[in-house]
Amino acid sequence: MLIFSNDISYKDIRASKSHNRFLCLFPIYTFFIAILIACINVKADTLTLPQFKEGVLGKHVQYFQEEKVKLTLFQAQQFFTTANITAGSSNSISLGIDVAPVWIKFSINNNTALEEFYRLSIETPWLDYIDTWLVNDGKVIKHIQGGDAFPFENRPMPYRFYAFEHAYFQGKTDVYIRIETKGPMAIPVYFSSVNNAINRDIASSFQYGILY
Numbered sequence: 416m417l418i419f420s421n422d423i424s425y426k427d428i429r430a431s432k433s434h435n436r437f438l439c440l441f442p443i444y445t446f447f448i449a450i451l452i453a454c455i456n457v458k459a460d461t462l463t464l465p466q467f468k469e470g471v472l473g474k475h476v477q478y479f480q481e482e483k484v485k486l487t488l489f490q491a492q493q494f495f496t497t498a499n500i501t502a503g504s505s506n507s508i509s510l511g512i513d514v515a516p517v518w519i520k521f522s523i524n525n526n527t528a529l530e531e532f533y534r535l536s537i538e539t540p541w542l543d544y545i546d547t548w549l550v551n552d553g554k555v556i557k558h559i560q561g562g563d564a565f566p567f568e569n570r571p572m573p574y575r576f577y578a579f580e581h582a583y584f585q586g587k588t589d590v591y592i593r594i595e596t597k598g599p600m601a602i603p604v605y606f607s608s609v610n611n612a613i614n615r616d617i618a619s620s621f622q623y624g625i626l627y
Contacts, residue, residue: 461522464531469607473506480515491518510600519592525583534612536578536605543596545577550589
């Protein structure tokens, strides 16, 4: 009977030690899991061309808002490497009225040797200032300015929204967008092949013609 009692005590001691070890390590496990989840949440998708034909990019982007000071592109690029950014969770980013400027980032990868012609449009007409930078291998290859504050003739293309077309070469291109406005910050970013964009414009024209 004594041996049985000692055996029970030994098992209890081992169980107690295991429990204490778990309690000590649990906060560490929780911390690393939280970091992993955060990294997964803020990771933006890479759009692969020409497989990606067209669509709204809200769920493919990551973004953050400036705090008082206007950032340069380089400063924004550095900020996107931190954990204080948000992953898009809906088709359109909606941030409210008269809010701080927002920076948006997504990446494009052309996995063919051919140029792929695509149009990017931000389909809210009242956004005042919009800047887009296309970055390849750390170098800015194009900077496109526009928005409702620009005269129509000075906009990237004669279009009812901010829009531009570009030939994407083989490899990865990072796209950075800064938007500043006093009105509602509703940001539907649409990206499509130029052919699909033209067909969409034609379809919209027919719809407006029938409606009016």
